[in-house]
Amino acid sequence: MPIWNAVDYVETLNRGQVKTVFAETLSDGNESQAMALPGGKGMDLIWEVAFGSTPTTVNYQLQTAIVNADASFHDTGPAITATAGGAVTVADIVANFVRIKAVDADTETVTAKILIK
Secondary structure (H helix, E strand, C coil): CCHHHCCCCCCECCECCEEEEEEEECCCCCECCCEECCCCCCEEEEEEEEECCCCCCEEEEEEEECCCCHHHCEECCCCECCCCCEEEEEEEECCCEEEEEEEEECCCEEEEEEEEC
16 A cells, blocks of 8 residues: 555644634534644644534533644643633644544534634
C-alpha cells in the first residue's frame, strides 16, 4: 500500500480562520476531527457551540495535544455546560492539535466552531 493511503489527513487551522468542526447530531463521547495548529505555542483560541433546539444536558470540552493520538488529548480551559450554548476564550494555548469533545450530549443537532485569535 502506498504511504499516502496510510496517513490521516489533518487540516490546519490558521490565525483568523473560523473552522466549523461539528454540524451534526452527536451523542456522548463524540469528538471532532483534530485540527493542526500553526506554531504550537502562545495562541489564544475562541471556541463556541450552538444548538438547533434546547438540549436538557450539555457538556462540551476543548481538548488539545502535542501529538495527534487519542491518548494524548487533554481537557483545556473551561467546558461549555449552558443549554443555550456559548463561547469560551482560552489564552496561551501550547499545543499542536485541537478538537472539541461532546462529553455529555443529548443527541441534539450542534454546531461547534474554533477560531485562532
